[in-house]
Amino acid sequence: MTRKPSLFRDLFNLFGAANAAAAATHESRTPNARDLRTLGIDPRQYHAISR
Amino acid sequence: MDTFALLLQGLSVAIQPINLLYALVGVTLGTAVGVLPGIGPATTVALLLPVTYKLDPAGSLIMFAGIYYGGMYGGSTTSILLNTPGESASIVTALEGNKMAKAGRGGPALATAAIGSFVAGLIATIALAFLAPWVVKFALAFGPREYFALMVLAFVTVSAAFGDSALRGLTSLFIGLTLGIIGIDLQTGQARLSFGIPDLLDGVEVTTLAVAMFAIGETLFVAAQGKRAPETVEPVRGSLWMSAKDWARSWKPWLRGTVIGFPIGAMPAGGAEIGTFFSYAAEKKLSKHPEEFGHGAIEGVAGPEAANNASAAGTLVPLLTLGLPTSATAAIMLAGFQQYGLQPGPLLFTSNPQLVWGLIASLLIANLMLIVLNLPLIGLWVKLLTIPKPWLYAGILLFATLGTIGANPSVFELGMLLAFGLLGYGLRLFHFPIAPVVVGLILGPMAEQQLRRALAISQGDVLVLFTSPISATLLALAALALIVPLILRARGKGQVLAAVAADND
Numbered sequence: 001m002t003r004k005p006s007l008f009r010d011l012f013n014l015f016g017a018a019n020a021a022a023a024a025t026h027e028s029r030t031p032n033a034r035d036l037r038t039l040g041i042d043p044r045q046y047h048a049i050s051r
Numbered sequence: 052m053d054t055f056a057l058l059l060q061g062l063s064v065a066i067q068p069i070n071l072l073y074a075l076v077g078v079t080l081g082t083a084v085g086v087l088p089g090i091g092p093a094t095t096v097a098l099l100l101p102v103t104y105k106l107d108p109a110g111s112l113i114m115f116a117g118i119y120y121g122g123m124y125g126g127s128t129t130s131i132l133l134n135t136p137g138e139s140a141s142i143v144t145a146l147e148g149n150k151m152a153k154a155g156r157g158g159p160a161l162a163t164a165a166i167g168s169f170v171a172g173l174i175a176t177i178a179l180a181f182l183a184p185w186v187v188k189f190a191l192a193f194g195p196r197e198y199f200a201l202m203v204l205a206f207v208t209v210s211a212a213f214g215d216s217a218l219r220g221l222t223s224l225f226i227g228l229t230l231g232i233i234g235i236d237l238q239t240g241q242a243r244l245s246f247g248i249p250d251l252l253d254g255v256e257v258t259t260l261a262v263a264m265f266a267i268g269e270t271l272f273v274a275a276q277g278k279r280a281p282e283t284v285e286p287v288r289g290s291l292w293m294s295a296k297d298w299a300r301s302w303k304p305w306l307r308g309t310v311i312g313f314p315i316g317a318m319p320a321g322g323a324e325i326g327t328f329f330s331y332a333a334e335k336k337l338s339k340h341p342e343e344f345g346h347g348a349i350e351g352v353a354g355p356e357a358a359n360n361a362s363a364a365g366t367l368v369p370l371l372t373l374g375l376p377t378s379a380t381a382a383i384m385l386a387g388f389q390q391y392g393l394q395p396g397p398l399l400f401t402s403n404p405q406l407v408w409g410l411i412a413s414l415l416i417a418n419l420m421l422i423v424l425n426l427p428l429i430g431l432w433v434k435l436l437t438i439p440k441p442w443l444y445a446g447i448l449l450f451a452t453l454g455t456i457g458a459n460p461s462v463f464e465l466g467m468l469l470a471f472g473l474l475g476y477g478l479r480l481f482h483f484p485i486a487p488v489v490v491g492l493i494l495g496p497m498a499e500q501q502l503r504r505a506l507a508i509s510q511g512d513v514l515v516l517f518t519s520p521i522s523a524t525l526l527a528l529a530a531l532a533l534i535v536p537l538i539l540r541a542r543g544k545g546q547v548l549a550a551v552a553a554d555n556d
Contacts, residue, residue, distance in 0.1 A: 014332055015325075019536070022324035025139040027482045028272075039328050040335035041146060042345050049134055049145045 013038055058180050061408025065416050070113055070409065074417045077114035081121020082424060085137045086129055086432045087443065089273035092122035092138075093379040093486075097265035098447065100258045100387055101454035108391035109406045113413040115387050116367070119380050120172060120414065123323065123360045124421045127164040128432050131157060131352070140323035140359040143331045147344065147351030154347050158291035163301045163349055164356040165425045166293075171309040171357035172418040175364030178313055179371075180411050183400070186372035190397040195504035196516050200525035202498035205375050207529040208318075209382075210487040211536055219483045226474075227491020230255045231499075238503065250463040257386040259455055260492055263468050264485045265383060266451040268475020274444040275476075291426065301353040304334050308357025315358075316365025322378050323366075326358035364414065371395050371407060376493075379486040385493055 017038035021031035033043040064070060084095045096115045103111040126138030131148035144164060151160035193201070206228075210220035233244045234254030245251035293301065311333065312326035334354040335344045344351055369375035374396040376382040388395050393403065400407050425432070455468045478485050509515035517523045 014329065018325045018328035018332065021328045022139075022322055025142055025324050026322070026484065028276075028479075029482070039332040040344065041143075041328075041331065045146060045345055049136065049142060049149075 061412030064409030065413035073110040077117020078121040081118035082125035085122040085125020101458035143327040143355040150347035167305040167357040168360040171361040175361040199501040200522035204529040224487040227488040228495040231495030263471030264475035267472030271476040272479040304354035308354040309361040312358030312361030313365040316362030323362035327355035330354040330358035
């Protein structure tokens with residue numbers, strides 16, 4: 001069963017992913033791939049950034 | 052007096068030659084630390100805390116704010132030219148910016164980052180100037196219970212929403228709160244947690260802890276990461292200027308980045324990074340060329356860069372109006388205010404308007420200085436990366452130690468600096484956030500004082516904290532700030548487990 005598109009849910013998920021990714025960068029970790037994909041970022045490309 | 056007149060009054064303070072000099076030193080230092088990976092504005096402001104305590108408060112705070120803004124500007128240069136972000140808030144910029152540089156479009160990438168930062172910084176600073184008096188008007192109605200509730204909100208948001216573990220965040224916070232208890236209790240005269248050591252009777256110096264955590268602990272952590280891969284600087288080929296098409300594709304992301312970054316920066320535990328990730332996602336969704344993302348889309352540089360600068364201005368709204376730090380740099384700046392005996396909050400706007408409005412107005416000037424400093428001097432900033440890293444780290448450790456001893460000439464203080472530095476390193480190593488430790492030490496004693504006042508007024512009735520609509524709302528928000536990240540994390544874990552299960556099927 002596919003869920004109805006919902007702007008509120010999308011924003012909530014986007015904000016959650018942005019929050020998790022930001023938290024990971026704070027702790028010098030790589031954000032998890034699922035969060036990066038939610039944000040439209042290719043995890044392989046993110047890994048290529050040297051830190 | 053209306054905001055416009057106050058801002059003009061602030062401008063008259065900001066354009067004094069000495070304050071212009073402080074702003075210039077601040078933005079130059081800020082850009083330099085923004086360029087250098089591993090050193091951020093929080094470390095730099097922490098390093099300068101002990102050496103600026105005898106300077107003019109307005110000048111020092113103008114310099115600190117310049118460092119904050121400069122750090123956001125400088126971080127993009129290395130993101131774009133090296134694929135190595137100088138600042139965590141510039142990581143997202145590297146995704147598209149470095150691709151643009153590799154395709155020979157480094158100039159427009161740097162230009163859209165700098166102009167976007169300027170536009171966002173300008174709009175966000177004006178928004179700060181107009182929003183601050185409203186928040187102050189609201190906050191003037193606060194009594195002890197409302198202040199206590201506000202501090203509980205700050206504790207929860209800074210610790211539970213920072214990082215991805217509420218337990219780790221709260222552990223850091225409680226370390227800070229415990230350190231805040233040390234010393235003589237002003238109400239009863241009782242010595243607390245001083246273990247008979249006379250040097251502890253005055254409590255732990257916020258400056259010592261801030262320098263130890265952010266300069267020593269952070270530097271040890273970065274140095275312990277070992278050697279990085281050799282860095283290759285992408286040369287800036289062609290024009291540094293943007294074409295008409297680049298302008299057309301950049302101006303909307305600049306404005307959207309500002310709209311996203313400013314409120315996120317002002318939110319407790321927002322942080323500039325959230326805004327940059329959010330802005331990147333928004334630009335990719337709204338772009339007419341989503342297929343270019345990942346290959347050098349200019350919108351992916353313009354939006355996040357605007358968002359991180361707007362967020363820096365947003366952070367100053369709760370800091371100046373409520374005394375609430377929402378980021379690590381803001382926590383250190385709060386310590387900066389306190390070393391001059393100033394407490395940011397609504398009363399500061401009435402007791403010291405020249406300083407507050409001078410600081411806000413100086414941000415406009417700093418923003419102008421930054422665009423002049425950044426674009427034409429890119430070659431110079433990149434050269435900073437040739438400084439051998441061991442020299443840099445040793446220099447920071449030496450400067451931190453000398454600064455602390457200079458401010459507090461005592462062997463005990465030096466011992467505390469080193470002990471807290473090692474504690475900071477240990478916390479970073481095991482992924483514990485360090486900002487809540489500093490916030491706990493700064494706000495803990497203030498929260499205790501406000502709680503005691505509220506309870507004295509109510510003759511010990513704890514329910515008084517929930518009978519005021521403002522304090523009840525703030526406490527409800529604090530509960531939400533604790534619960535919502537837990538739900539988000541639980542949802543995330545659920546989705547991961549579902550994905551793993553699907554993979555196994």
